Amino acid sequence: MKLLMAIIHDEDAYEVMDFLNEAGFSVTKLASTGGFLKSGNTTLICGLEEEKIHEFIEIVEKNCSSRKQIVPSTTIHTSGAENLIQLPAEVLVGGATIFVLDVDRFEKI
Ligand code: 2BA
Numbered sequence: 001m002k003l004l005m006a007i008i009h010d011e012d013a014y015e016v017m018d019f020l021n022e023a024g025f026s027v028t029k030l031a032s033t034g035g036f037l038k039s040g041n042t043t044l045i046c047g048l049e050e051e052k053i054h055e056f057i058e059i060v061e062k063n064c065s066s067r068k069q070i071v072p073s074t075t076i077h078t079s080g081a082e083n084l085i086q087l088p089a090e091v092l093v094g095g096a097t098i099f100v101l102d103v104d105r106f107e108k109i
Helices: 010-022 050-063
Strands: 002-008 028-033 040-048 067-077 084-093 096-102
Touching (some): 010 040
Antiparallel strands (some): 002 040, 028 040, 067 084
């Protein structure tokens, strides 16, 4: 058995969960925060058999879009500490970041 962790955009979360549920996956949604942007995102966790990994990733891929987001304050040092410029910068946040982990044991009691 495997555990998939998919970090996705909040706005995609409910639609992806609907499609995953329809396809028979059991999913848990965790509210998470990106360490770089310090803004909310969603982590879905799902225990599944190895042969279902491809189907899970396909559903996530079809329903999660990448987006450009602004990093509000990027400090640029010009010549010395007295010349600091605060510039907004843009980053591309991917449709999903997915980790696949081995599960040693799985119990439902
Ligand atoms: P954040 O950490 O808020 O990162 C948002 C986006 O900012 C990233 O998109 C990437 O384009 C950029 N970014 C992140 N760290 C950076 C850095 N040190 N320097 C420059 N740009 C940086 P994604 O790569 O698509 O990641 C989206 C979210 O997925 C991340 O949100 C984080 O919550 C998670 N994530 C991505 N890679 C991860 C990893 N290796 N381990 C754990 N979580 C990860």
